[in-house]
Amino acid sequence: MAAAAATPTASSGLIRYAAAAPAHSHHQARCSSARPSLLALRHRAARPAPFDYDGDETGDDHPREECGVFGVVGDPDATSLCYLGLQKLQHRGEEGTGIAAAGEDGTIKLERGLGLVGDVFGADPTRLARLPGHAAIGHVRYSTAGAAASLRNVQPFLAGYRFGQLAVAHNGNLVNYHALRNKLEAQGSIFSTSSDTEVIQHLIATSLSRPLLARICDACERLAGAYSLLFLTADKLLAVRDPFGFRPLVMGRRRNGAVVFASETCALDLIDAAYEREVEPGEVVVVDRRDMSVSSACLVPHRPRKSCVFEHIYFALPNSVVFGHAVHERRSAYGRALAEESPAPTADVVIPVPDSGFYAALGFSQTSGLEFQQGLIRWHYSGRSFIQPSQAIRDLAVKLKLAPVHGVIRGKSVVVVDDSLVRGTTSSKIVRLLRDAGAREVHMRIASPPVIGSCLYGIDTPSEGELISNRMDLEGVRRTIGCDSLAFLSLDKLHSIYGDEAPEFCDACFSRNYPVLPTVPEPVPELVSAFED
Ligand SMILES: O=P(O)(O)OC[C@H]1O[C@H](OP(=O)(O)OP(=O)(O)O)[C@H](O)[C@@H]1O
Ligand SMILES: NC(=O)CC[C@H](N)C(=O)O
Ligand code: SF4
Ligand SMILES: [Mg+2]
Known part of the structure; x- marks a missing residue:
């Protein structure tokens, strides 16, 4: 996949994006795209969705x-x-x-x-x-x-x-x-x-x-x-x-x-x-x-x-063997493939986004021959930012979690490798952190394809409206993040890493090829008639 490149922009896109992020749920997105029957719609309107039973403030x-x-x-x-x-x-x-x-x-x-x-x-x-x-x-x-x-x-x-x-x-x-x-x-x-x-x-x-x-x-x-x-x-x-x-x-x-x-x-x-x-x-x-x-x-x-490829990309620990593959080995392979596909020829140093970007950055460094350095230090008392409940908290969590090593970054052109880009929160913050720490150029490389579909199978990828790659093209994402160049691993390249095994993996969040779609619930006749009364 070609990298998007341009001069740096001072981007306030993240803030605008955060404010504009739709509040609707991934579940609602699924149901609406599945075109429920009119009766089903009336039925759902007549009583709270089963998920609302807890009565929490957010519903x-x-x-x-x-x-x-x-x-x-x-x-x-x-x-x-x-x-x-x-x-x-x-x-x-x-x-x-x-x-x-x-x-x-x-x-x-x-x-x-x-x-x-x-x-x-x-x-x-x-x-x-x-x-x-x-x-x-x-x-x-x-x-x-x-x-x-x-x-x-x-x-x-x-x-x-x-x-x-x-x-x-x-x-x-x-x-x-x-x-x-x-x-x-x-x-x-x-x-x-x-x-x-x-x-x-x-x-x-x-x-x-x-x-x-x-x-x-x-x-x-x-x-x-x-x-x-x-x-x-x-x-x-x-x-x-x-x-x-x-x-x-x-x-x-x-x-x-x-x-x-x-x-x-x-x-x-x-x-x-x-x-x-x-x-x-x-x-x-x-x-x-x-x-x-x-x-x-x-x-x-x-x-x-159809095993979840995202387990290898992000979710599992790198010292686990998942679906018969050592997770760290998969991540290094993504990094090597990314360096082949989208090198950063003007860069001086490769730095990983800790934790999950580590092995992909190592692979990128091996193939590109660029020096590998730990340019961002992870503060280990914070959890995974992807999991935090609101955008505002996620923003602060990234800042709390990652700190630049000025001596590694100052005056350098850096390639930053992360495993995935979902909402864009992490990348935007990192680019700003690195520029503030004196980086001359910041090139983002993402060791997986753009996330364009919500997961239906148990991983909390956000609603499609919140996925940054779903809302704008590559150049738009680059501008929002504020980096000098941006590239993702292409889906074809990801498949080539798996070879003959590729069809045995679900990649629906990158391709929207969903192996099984949600069933639209039929209305319950008694409840519909009670509503009509
Ligand atoms: O584009 P975003 O919406 O910011 O999401 C993508 C980021 O979230 C994950 O990191 P996370 O901090 O959850 O966990 P990690 O420490 O294992 O990398 C992932 O590794 C990316 O860095
Ligand atoms: N999705 C999960 O992996 C957790 C199990 C179940 N779906 C729950 O709501 O708790
Ligand atoms: S949609 Fe994505 S996250 Fe969900 S199971 Fe498929 S590959 Fe995994
Ligand atoms: Mg991460």
């Missing part, structure tokens, strides 16, 4: 976040291991966390709270002590821009039904959630959260299949979208991955035979669990904690594999 609470799941079965320290594993997955969700553990008597107990894993469980050790057991599942939740934190949506969810207790932890997003929920509510189901995940428990409870494995298969075969799930019952831990395999889920084993499931391998490494394999797309793995037998079943729908 903007959508199931569109990324999360991490972790589970252990067959270890006397299951709960503590779960706590440590969740710490390691903290980057996947900072808003809330919880652990459900099955005790020796078969009773499942649950502790959860809003905030970081260390705050919820580390600050009050009695919470972990209240969760004895040999099997546990946990969750870290990643909420969306503008969404209010809501304790009732923090997972795992625990419910009792006629066959006992069932806890669930979910990473992903269901695109037929509304349709399923409408139907279940019409049949009398009562929901206590505004999360898509709760429908899964209802589908399992109302399934006529036997035994539990068949009920879970029955329920999951009715789901559309992304789900990497862990279920805990009195005597079993089950792991399920949707047939497209959007979200990661791996299985490992400790030396004492305990079986471990995690969103990323970095969490297995932490607790000395050896990586065994991925849970395959469309697979259900059942571990019975009474005899530690492991069995597996397949969901009936078979789909082409």
Whole structure:
């Protein structure tokens, strides 16, 4: 992709952009583009959307976040291991966390709270002590821009039904959630959260299949979208991955035979669990904690594999192996490809945007031969800025988080490499920081294509109106950011890095080729007539 280049402009575009950013949600964007029927529109107007049940002040609470799941079965320290594993997955969700553990008597107990894993469980050790057991599942939740934190949506969810207790932890997003929920509510189901995940428990409870494995298969075969799930019952831990395999889920084993499931391998490494394999797309793995037998079943729908390429680009930790690839190796390859495609011949030095831009910048430096320097220092007490709830806070968060190293930058022409550009907040701030620190020229290189579509499958890319590359062309983005030149990795080049495997990856946020589209919910007849009355 050609770089946009021009003389520097003192840009106030970010501020204008922030003020103009539409408040509508990603979910609304999806529904409107799907052209719901008139009846469906009337139906939605007649009652609050299911997401509004929490009654938070913003009314903007959508199931569109990324999360991490972790589970252990067959270890006397299951709960503590779960706590440590969740710490390691903290980057996947900072808003809330919880652990459900099955005790020796078969009773499942649950502790959860809003905030970081260390705050919820580390600050009050009695919470972990209240969760004895040999099997546990946990969750870290990643909420969306503008969404209010809501304790009732923090997972795992625990419910009792006629066959006992069932806890669930979910990473992903269901695109037929509304349709399923409408139907279940019409049949009398009562929901206590505004999360898509709760429908899964209802589908399992109302399934006529036997035994539990068949009920879970029955329920999951009715789901559309992304789900990497862990279920805990009195005597079993089950792991399920949707047939497209959007979200990661791996299985490992400790030396004492305990079986471990995690969103990323970095969490297995932490607790000395050896990586065994991925849970395959469309697979259900059942571990019975009474005899530690492991069995597996397949969901009936078979789909082409579509694993999320954004996990490699940004989301996963670089020391994880995700979808069979070392994440750091993928990121270096993007950087090398970017240097081939869009070099910066006048530059003196390559600097990464920490943290996620590090390996791509290293790759860029290797291929370009330009010196690699740490020109921006990351302040490690702040979280991921992409996750912060409002634009104003995100702006300040970037400034708090990154500081220039004047000696590296002053008088230099710098190439700044970041993994992705979404709203443009980070890049705009960085260009300003670098110019203030005396950079002569600033060339932005982004190691992924422009983000032009919202994710429907569990990553909180913002609504399409908030995506800067959706609102303006390359030159417009460059001018808004205020850099001397700007280039993205092209989609073709990204595909070429994956070779024959490229079709097995979802790239819808760069291409708008969505593997599965949202189901437009049908109106519930009784409710429509009640409205007409
Ligand atoms: O264009 P924007 O809307 O600013 O979003 C893109 C930025 O957000 C992410 O960083 P983040 O700070 O979330 O996490 P990181 O520290 O892992 O890079 C990503 O790595 C980009 O730097
Ligand atoms: N999307 C995620 O990965 C989290 C699970 C679920 N969609 C929720 O709302 O909490
Ligand atoms: S749309 Fe983008 S973020 Fe979402 S699953 Fe596909 S590649 Fe990943
Ligand atoms: Mg970043």
